Every structure is written in C-alpha cells, then in structure tokens.
Amino acid sequence: MKIYDIVFIGSGLSSSVTLYNILSKIRDNSVLNKGVNIAVVEKNDEFWKGIAYGNRASVHSLTINPVKDFFLEEEKPVFFQWLEKIRSGDQGTITAQEKEVLDDWILSYSDKLDQGNVDGVYIPRFLYGVYLAQKLEKIIAECKANNLANVDLISGEVINAVKQDKNQYTVEIKSVEERFFIRTNVLVLSIGGLDINHTNGNSSNHFLNIDDIYYPTLDVTLNKIDVALTLLPQPLRNILIIGSNASASEMVYLLNKRNKVNQDSFNKIVILSNSGLPDRLVVNSDYDHILMHLRDLEEKENYSADALMDAIEKDVKNAIDNQLSAGNILYSLNERFFKIQKKLSDIEALKFFRVHGWSYTRITRRTSESYYIAEAELIKTGKLHFLKGRFVKLCDEQNNNGGLNFTYEASDTVIEKEYSGAFPIIINCTGSEHITNTSTTLIKNLISKQIVKINENGMGLAVDENFAANNNLYIMGPLLAGIYTKNYKFWHLENAKRLNSLASALSDIIFSKIVCPV
Numbered sequence: 001m002k003i004y005d006i007v008f009i010g011s012g013l014s015s016s017v018t019l020y021n022i023l024s025k026i027r028d029n030s031v032l033n034k035g036v037n038i039a040v041v042e043k044n045d046e047f048w049k050g051i052a053y054g055n056r057a058s059v060h061s062l063t064i065n066p067v068k069d070f071f072l073e074e075e076k077p078v079f080f081q082w083l084e085k086i087r088s089g090d091q092g093t094i095t096a097q098e099k100e101v102l103d104d105w106i107l108s109y110s111d112k113l114d115q116g117n118v119d120g121v122y123i124p125r126f127l128y129g130v131y132l133a134q135k136l137e138k139i140i141a142e143c144k145a146n147n148l149a150n151v152d153l154i155s156g157e158v159i160n161a162v163k164q165d166k167n168q169y170t171v172e173i174k175s176v177e178e179r180f181f182i183r184t185n186v187l188v189l190s191i192g193g194l195d196i197n198h199t200n201g202n203s204s205n206h207f208l209n210i211d212d213i214y215y216p217t218l219d220v221t222l223n224k225i226d227v228a229l230t231l232l233p234q235p236l237r238n239i240l241i242i243g244s245n246a247s248a249s250e251m252v253y254l255l256n257k258r259n260k261v262n263q264d265s266f267n268k269i270v271i272l273s274n275s276g277l278p279d280r281l282v283v284n285s286d287y288d289h290i291l292m293h294l295r296d297l298e299e300k301e302n303y304s305a306d307a308l309m310d311a312i313e314k315d316v317k318n319a320i321d322n323q324l325s326a327g328n329i330l331y332s333l334n335e336r337f338f339k340i341q342k343k344l345s346d347i348e349a350l351k352f353f354r355v356h357g358w359s360y361t362r363i364t365r366r367t368s369e370s371y372y373i374a375e376a377e378l379i380k381t382g383k384l385h386f387l388k389g390r391f392v393k394l395c396d397e398q399n400n401n402g403g404l405n406f407t408y409e410a411s412d413t414v415i416e417k418e419y420s421g422a423f424p425i426i427i428n429c430t431g432s433e434h435i436t437n438t439s440t441t442l443i444k445n446l447i448s449k450q451i452v453k454i455n456e457n458g459m460g461l462a463v464d465e466n467f468a469a470n471n472n473l474y475i476m477g478p479l480l481a482g483i484y485t486k487n488y489k490f491w492h493l494e495n496a497k498r499l500n501s502l503a504s505a506l507s508d509i510i511f512s513k514i515v516c517p518v
C-alpha cells in the first residue's frame with residue numbers, strides 16, 4: 001500500500017488553495033531534506049476547480065458575489081494580472097466555447113478592466129477555475145522538476161478512512177474499475193458542502209423532476225430541460241422551481257438566455273420560496289434608513305441574541321414590504337449588524353451564533369447583478385412569478401394537467417393551498433441536507449466510527465484551533481460551518497474569500513507539521 005505524507009480528499013477551491021500554499025512554502029523554504037509525497041483524490045473527472053468553477057457549472061455561470069467580496073485583497077492583483085495575460089492572447093487551456101464567453105464578458109467590462117475599476121464586477125466562474133488549475137499545474141510541475149514534491153492525482157471516490165497506529169489513516173477509494181487503499185500521515189477532508197436536500201417530489205405524474213441541477217453537470221440538466229420543453233405544447237411549458245437559493249437564480253439566468261434566442265422556449269417559471277421575492281445584491285448601496293429596528297436596539301444599553309434576531313427579521317420584513325429584497329439591503333444590514341453584535345455579552349454572542357446565525361444567512365441570501373437583471377426581464381414579460389410559501393408535496397392526482405399542492409404562509413397562518421397550473425418540469429433548489437441526516441457515505445462512516453464529530457452548532461464538523469477533527473485529520477471547506485474557536489467564528493462557510501483565507505491558514509499548519517512531525 002502506498003504511503004503518502006499528505007492526502008487531500010476532493011479537489012475544489014479548498015484543497016487547491018491549501019495545496020498551492022503548501023507547495024509554495026516547500027518551494028520557497030529549503031528546510032526539507034526529502035521530497036514530499038502528496039495525493040489528491042477526486043471523484044469527478046476534473047481536478048482543481050470543484051463544483052462551482054469547473055465543468056459541473058455552466059460556462060455562462062457568474063460569481064454570486066462581486067470582485068470585492070470574492071477575492072482576498074492580496075489575491076485580486078494576482079488574478080487580474082493573470083487575466084491581462086489572457087487578454088493579450090496567452091490563452092493556455094481555455095476552450096473555444098470558454099473563449100467565446102470570455103470575449104463577450106471582456107467586451108462588456110473592457111472600460112472597468114482597463115481602469116482597474118473592478119470591485120463591483122462579477123466574473124465568469126469558469127475563469128476562476130482555469131486560473132486555479134493553471135496555478136496548480138505550474139507549481140506541481142516546478143516542485144516535481146526540483147524533486148521537492150510529487151503530487152499523484154487519483155480518480156475515484158473516497159468511501160472510508162480508518163485511523164491506524166501512529167495517527168496514520170488508511171483511505172479506501174472506489175474507482176470505476178476497483179476498490180483500493182492508500183495510507184497517509186496527514187489527511188485533509190475537503191469534499192465541499194453537504195449533499196442537496198432531496199425533495200419529496202418524485203411523483204410519477206411529473207414529466208421531468210430535477211433533484212440536483214449540477215448532477216452530472218448543469219449543461220446536461222439544461223439539455224434535459226430543453227428536450228422536455230420541446231416535447232410539450234407551448235401553454236404547458238411551465239417550470240416550477242422550489243426554493244430561491246443561488247442555484248435558482250443561476251437556473252433562471254440560464255433559462256433567460258435561452259428565452260432570448262427563442263421566446264417560446266418556455267411559457268412561465270414559478271419560484272416558490274419563503275420570501276417570495278427575487279434577491280439582488282446592490283454594491284455600495286445605502287439602505288440604512290430601512291433598518292429602524294436595529295437602530296432602536298443600538299440605542300439600548302444591552303440586549304439579547306433573541307432581540308437582535310427579532311430586530312433583523314423586522315427590518316428585513318420592512319424591506320420586503322417596501323419591495324426590497326434582503327439582497328438589496330445586505331451591505332447596510334451587515335454593516336449595522338457587525339457593529340451591534342459586538343455589544344452582545346459572550347453568552348448572548350454564543351447564543352446568536354448557535355441559534356440564529358444560520359437564519360441570518362438564510363434571510364440575507366443574494367444573487368449577482370446579471371442574474372437579477374435576467375429575473376427582472378422575465379418578470380416584465382410575465383414569464384417569471386415569485387410565490388411566497390413553503391413547499392409541501394406534489395399532487396398524487398394530476399389536476400389541470402399536473403397541478404401541485406404547497407403550504408402557503410399568510411399572516412402567520414399556515415394554510416395548505418393548491419396552485420392551479422400545469423408544472424410538468426420541477427426543479428429542486430432548496431439547498432443542502434442537514435449533517436445529522438447526511439447521505440454521504442464517507443461522512444456517515446467517519447461519524448459512525450467517531451473519527452469526526454458533528455459540531456455543537458449542528459451545521460458542520462467539530463475542529464480545534466488548527467482545523468483538526470482528529471490527530472492529523474484536517475477539515476477545510478463548507479463543512480467547517482459552525483466553527484467556533486478563538487480565531488474563527490463562522491456559522492456559514494461557503495464564500496470563496498473566506499475559504500481562501502482559512503485554506504491559507506491551514507497550509508501554514510500542515511507545512512509546520514511536515515517540517516517538524518510530532
């Protein structure tokens with residue numbers, strides 16, 4: 001069995017950034033007297049890009065946050081210098097389709113790019129993926145050429161990891177052809193977020209039921225939708241999207257692109273969500289005047305976590321009553337929130353973190369500007385409707401050629417209502433499953449053998465100050481949600497900028513470990 005110094009499970013942004021930083025340190029410090037053996041195991045056919053920035057997303061997908069919220073300050077000039085090289089013709093591994101999309105994007109933003117006025121710009125996600133992959137490939141080749149490190153890329157799904165003597169781990173991998181094992185001194189679990197929350201929408205009456213828009217890829221999903229739509233008469237080309245998370249916005253944006261080419265491609269889309277509103281992040285907008293309840297609270301000497309959450313909810317409701325979404329007021333809300341929460345006592349701060357943090361994230365979801373524009377265009381033509389309510393189930397019996405039932409929340413009363421309309425195409429965008437009910441084999445195995453534990457917040461895996469869930473086993477990525485250590489307190493962890501900064505901290509820890517193993 002091959003023994004490695006470090007094994008990464010998963011090769012999205014989290015492991016790419018951690019590995020890149022480790023290799024940079026190995027290259028720049030001549031403290032090691034032997035080459036470091038590293039393996040990266042990835043179940044998808046593509047390394048370094050993960051779900052968000054690779055071929056599982058669409059080449060047309062944009063970042064959901066503008067540059068100023070996406071990049072670390074130190075990373076921004078590096079990325080844009082790299083982009084300048086691409087603009088001047090050094091296109092490396094960019095495919096013909098990516099080039100076409102990139103040329104259009106550069107044309108739309110050429111003034112801003114030329115002036116370096118990029119903070120409010122949303123970049124094509126594939127571009128960040130290409131950037132990551134090129135960085136990794138270059139440094140791996142450099143380290144290999146100088147006998148500093150060797151990185152094996154292993155295709156397969158890790159289904160189990162068992163702790164051995166000397167705090168090593170045996171890692172079980174399932175590939176297309178076989179099951180096999182490798183062993184490692186340091187294991188990094190960077191497998192992304194939890195699996196999606198599967199809806200109970202498996203009614204046989206429905207023509208097409210999409211549970212996970214990124215499986216196997218977003219392009220495959222869009223092709224399935226295209227095929228289904230063309231088989232339906234125009235009045236029945238209706239799509240129900242359950243949930244209004246970032247995936248829902250992405251789906252609407254991509255469907256709108258098709259609608260521009262063919263106005264009849266679909267009849268209408270209905271998005272059923274708790275807010276019943278589209279979300280938009282307006283960069284640098286000032287909506288502080290909407291935040292009356294938070295302002296009143298700030299005047300008080302002290303207050304509880306419950307009172308803070310109550311004020312937030314009232315202010316968001318106030319925004320919604322004024323036809324603004326949580327995305328509209330996000331910058332102002334965050335600014336005031338961060339000031340106010342500093343005044344919470346330690347006990348109340350912990351309570352806010354554990355009890356309310358996740359709700360705060362949920363009600364302040366946002367989407368990128370182009371996505372919002374797509375939503376606005378479709379609303380104007382009557383092709384997109386937002387419905388406030390919580391999904392319950394699909395009808396067993398078809399009504400009006402395929403109606404559906406859902407719970408509709410009106411003035412605090414929960415009334416089950418039936419929406420009359422035919423929805424032969426249903427898309428699940430309700431977000432991720434809960435870690436306590438995870439369907440992911442590897443996490444289930446690790447939890448059941450007590451190699452990792454669910455954190456107190458119940459949103460991710462418990463780690464110490466060094467991101468370690470067990471001896472020599474480190475976690476990086478969205479599974480750190482709920483981390484509450486001296487240096488890091490996050491109830492939600494998906495943002496690329498935050499993950500970049502945590503991955504960089506982890507690389508210091510792992511580098512020290514391989515320089516000086518204990």
Ligand SMILES: Cc1cc2nc3c(=O)[nH]c(=O)nc-3n(C[C@H](O)[C@H](O)[C@H](O)COP(=O)(O)OP(=O)(O)OC[C@H]3O[C@@H](n4cnc5c(N)ncnc54)[C@H](O)[C@@H]3O)c2cc1C
Pocket residue numbers: 009010011012013014015041042043044049050051052053057062063064065070125156157158159190191192193214442476477478493494495496497499
């Ligand atoms: C569609 C999408 C769009 C997003 N857009 C943005 C954005 O615009 N801005 C932003 O800040 N954040 C965005 N995010 C948040 C995102 O979580 C982070 O930006 C980041 O990509 C997370 O990287 P990761 O490496 O932790 O996870 P992932 O990108 O999910 O990578 C994990 C990798 O591990 C592999 N894997 C999983 N399990 C196993 C296993 N058992 N064995 C082997 N391999 C395994 C997966 O195939 C995957 O490639 C987006 C997320 C998604 C899903």
